[in-house]
Amino acid sequence: MKAILLSAKNQPIQLIDAPMPTAGPGEVLIKLEAASLNHRDVYVQQGLYPGIKLPAILGSDGAGLVAEVGEGVDAAWRGQAVIINPAMHWGENPMFYGADFRILGMPDNGTFADYVAVSTTYIHHKPAHLSFEQAAAFPLAGLTAWRALMTRAGLRTSGLPEKVLITGIGGGAALFALQFAVAAGAEVWVTSGSEEKLSVAKTLGATGGINYNEPDWAKTLLTKTGGGRGYFDVIIDSAGGPGFAKLIDVAAPGGRIVFFGGTTGNITDISPPKVFFKQLSILGTTMGTEREFADMIAFVADKKIEPVIDEIVPLTEIERAMTKMNIGKQIGKIVLKISS
CATH class of the missing domain: 3.90.180.10 (Medium-chain alcohol dehydrogenases, catalytic domain)
Known part of the structure; x- marks a missing residue:
């Protein structure tokens, strides 16, 4: 062969x-x-x-x-x-x-x-x-996104829709997280350094997006959403790096930040009071269990996700x-x- x-x-x-x-x-x-x-x-x-x-x-x-x-x-x-x-x-x-x-x-x-x-x-x-x-x-990217969003972040799929931010849209796992969150009824926003990728995300159901190359993109995003002390209940990140600190700013009180990558380097410059006064959860994840894979495939089949x-x-x-x-x-x- x-x-x-x-x-x-x-x-x-x-x-x-x-x-x-x-x-x-x-x-x-x-x-x-x-x-x-x-x-x-x-x-x-x-x-x-x-x-x-x-x-x-x-x-x-x-x-x-x-x-x-x-x-x-x-x-x-x-x-x-x-x-x-x-x-x-x-x-x-x-x-x-x-x-x-x-x-x-x-x-x-x-x-x-x-x-x-x-x-x-x-x-x-x-x-x-x-x-x-x-x-x-x-398989691999879908399972990673499913565990990050549904298990680790515990996205709420009933009641008031949760607000989700997905960074670095364009890669497989980030796009699957977007599709899963939209299909589950969440309000989803995205970031990217590419206007083309932001446009694609909107065709998949994203409410809006922001180019992370813009100066102080986090402040601009909160202005767009009316976020005050923070807006997003769930944030899915795959970059890490110095920009991670801005995710603390846009997270809503009680929010959950889940990450499964570190493509931009080590996480730095996080202010501890911002984390504990907002009661944030910062969670790492990778891959998933046999049960999570089965649940992901069943969800894809039920929602006809492509x-x-x-x-x-x-x-x-x-x-x-x-x-x-x-x-x-x-x-x-x-x-x-x-x-x-």
Whole structure:
């Protein structure tokens, strides 16, 4: 089978002929139709990800058809269209993953290949309204956004709508957080350094947005919203860095700030009194449990949510796709079409 192999850190990826995996006990063999890129793939290639073990076939996200079933697996799975949960072996504690937790696509061989074998614990029926390319866009980024918004922030989905701010709109997880929040009935605002990305967010249901390159964008945002001491009940951030302090200013009293990235560096210059007098909660998160993935897929199916896809490219163009993701100019997910 064809597969994308990374043999060592800071080396080009290779399109190789790899041995066909087999479905072991409790597993299925999936003929992949589509996969999608994440920053994780780029960070692994650049040697910037913890616990790197190579060589490995990259790729965490995938959707396809069950080709074979292993021992002990219901034969009814054969031929079913499925989506893969890449967050494996979370463990018993829903608050924090255990020692055996791993993400598909390093160290275990991932989805940038014609076939992959996974346990039935981590497959779900593909929502009927989604194509394989659309389904493959959801797993890692969708799960990250779902846990951040629904579990860690505890977005209220009944009663008065909560007000949500999502920073750095344009990336996969941020866009999914926007779509999930809008579908749940929240009032959502966004930030971006791109006017084009702000416009796309509005087409997805954002009430408004602000360019974070504007001087004192936080003050301008509060003026737009009439926020006074703060406006947003929930803030979802993936940047961290010095700008994080401004999130304290725009958070409503009792607000929850959840972050899952640090692309702009360490968080600095936070005034402790602003946090404790406003009774704020600042929460870290990453990935999610098996239950959260199932809940996310059920919500996507119920609300008929479709991902924003920047581009669909053939497997042979993955190097260009990885470079594009590293530059960060995409709006939405970059998807690989595996099956020709």
